[in-house]
Amino acid sequence: MAAALTTGLEHVLPLGSRLNARGALEVGGCDVTELARELGTPAYVYSEDDIRARARAYREAFAARTERFEIVYASKAAPITAVYRLMADEGLSCDVASGGELHLALAGGFSPDRLYLHGNNKTEAELGFAVQRGVGTIVVDSFDEVDRLQRLAPGQRVMLRVTPGIKPETHEKIATGQEDSKFGFGLDDVPRAIEACTDAGLELCGLHAHIGSQIYELSVFERLAEVLWGMGDYPLLNLGGGLGIAYTAEDHPPSVNDYADALLTRVPEGVTVLCEPGRSLVGNAGVTIYTVGTVKRIPGVRTYVAVDGGMSDNLRPMLYAARYEAEIADRFGGGDLCTVAGMHCESGDILIRDTELDDPRPGDVLVVPATGAYGHAMANNYNAIPRPPVILCREGEARVVVRRETYDDLTLRDA
Ligand code: LLP
Numbered sequence: 001m002a003a004a005l006t007t008g009l010e011h012v013l014p015l016g017s018r019l020n021a022r023g024a025l026e027v028g029g030c031d032v033t034e035l036a037r038e039l040g041t042p043a044y045v046y047s048e049d050d051i052r053a054r055a056r057a058y059r060e061a062f063a064a065r066t067e068r069f070e071i072v073y074a075s076k077a078a079p080i081t082a083v084y085r086l087m088a089d090e091g092l093s094c095d096v097a098s099g100g101e102l103h104l105a106l107a108g109g110f111s112p113d114r115l116y117l118h119g120n121n122k123t124e125a126e127l128g129f130a131v132q133r134g135v136g137t138i139v140v141d142s143f144d145e146v147d148r149l150q151r152l153a154p155g156q157r158v159m160l161r162v163t164p165g166i167k168p169e170t171h172e173k174i175a176t177g178q179e180d181s182k183f184g185f186g187l188d189d190v191p192r193a194i195e196a197c198t199d200a201g202l203e204l205c206g207l208h209a210h211i212g213s214q215i216y217e218l219s220v221f222e223r224l225a226e227v228l229w230g231m232g233d234y235p236l237l238n239l240g241g242g243l244g245i246a247y248t249a250e251d252h253p254p255s256v257n258d259y260a261d262a263l264l265t266r267v268p269e270g271v272t273v274l275c276e277p278g279r280s281l282v283g284n285a286g287v288t289i290y291t292v293g294t295v296k297r298i299p300g301v302r303t304y305v306a307v308d309g310g311m312s313d314n315l316r317p318m319l320y321a322a323r324y325e326a327e328i329a330d331r332f333g334g335g336d337l338c339t340v341a342g343m344h345c346e347s348g349d350i351l352i353r354d355t356e357l358d359d360p361r362p363g364d365v366l367v368v369p370a371t372g373a374y375g376h377a378m379a380n381n382y383n384a385i386p387r388p389p390v391i392l393c394r395e396g397e398a399r400v401v402v403r404r405e406t407y408d409d410l411t412l413r414d415a
Helices: 032-039 050-063 081-089 099-107 124-133 143-152 187-199 219-229 258-266 278-285 316-320 407-411
Strands: 026-027 041-046 069-074 091-094 115-117 137-140 159-162 201-209 236-238 272-275 287-297 302-307 336-341 352-356 365-369 389-396 395-403
Touching: 026 041, 026 272, 032 287, 032 365, 032 389, 032 395, 041 050, 041 124, 041 201, 041 316, 050 069, 050 081, 050 159, 050 272, 050 389, 069 278, 069 395, 081 091, 081 395, 091 099, 099 115, 099 124, 099 159, 115 124, 124 143, 137 143, 143 187, 159 389, 187 201, 201 272, 258 272, 278 287, 316 352, 352 365, 365 389
Parallel strands: 041 389, 069 091, 069 272, 091 115, 115 137, 137 159, 159 201, 201 236, 236 272, 302 336
Antiparallel strands: 041 287, 287 302, 287 365, 336 352, 389 395
């Protein structure tokens, strides 16, 4: 008989996760210790139903409040062809932040007219690629880009990225709405930018702003809607993404319904609001599974539990001091204070400074929840470690949608 989860991590793990009769975690009906045995570790394991449910929850939350909205998947959170396909299937539009993401979105079946191309320095090649493939909307970020588009994409439908002068409470590396930002047009420049777009023959359809990421405070979104609406009478306002998620048991982010309220209350009827979530669509849908390799107990100091991954599959602890929790996949709820270390050659390669595990031993499968966003997306090959596969699970069936990298992949680009 499967047991409900009672470790306080219910809201951090993918929807429908449970402990099976053996006490092992199941994601999308798949026992993660069996996945580890069959497909190896480390691996990113997602619940497909969780992704679909969150996409639907966004659409339903907005549909309950307005007829005029569009949910745009910010695909930098999980640029995985199969995930693009799920989002397209759920009726979302898509934000791509580079030519590479554009390539993946098209491979995932997105219709080009549902795509929004972002970036503070899109190259001529990227703009040319976007135009050639018929990307619906390009979000213009600078005066230089207006010039470039005049040459490369006459008549292109565009939105203008505005830096609204709002600094949300979040890690400074992921705050983007403040005046001192590399992104977009400052409020003083907006009138001139609008004029430049018109003079360049571009079809300006609305304004865009994204103030930052992993935000819990809803008042900043209300303010954002007010500021953008105050800039002029535009039929479309894209208010970006940024809703925070739970990484640990103590984290309790606002609901999508409350977020939708914050975005919509200050916008008059008749305006179409675009919302561009990334993290909150996929972050909690995925976990990373590792195998414990060594346990080093330093009496009175610390217990290091080292796993077969680290900063190459999850950069967030090192970049943003992001906090995670872990469990032994088939012994949830342990009480030994441990530090989960990666396998890379630097001391800073620590995935979790403090987490409680149940008597960790070499060979145990360790699960780190809430790695579905910006994990695979920021994976790298430091120490020439091959990148993990992506596995989508649904009703007990596991599908490898991105295979594990091999040593041969590491020499594939040698010229
Ligand atoms: N729209 C734009 C224009 C963005 O730049 C972003 C994220 C989003 C939407 C989606 O934001 P979200 O809903 O995921 O918060 N690597 C960092 C996050 C960087 C976010 C960059 N832009 C991290 O791991 O926390």
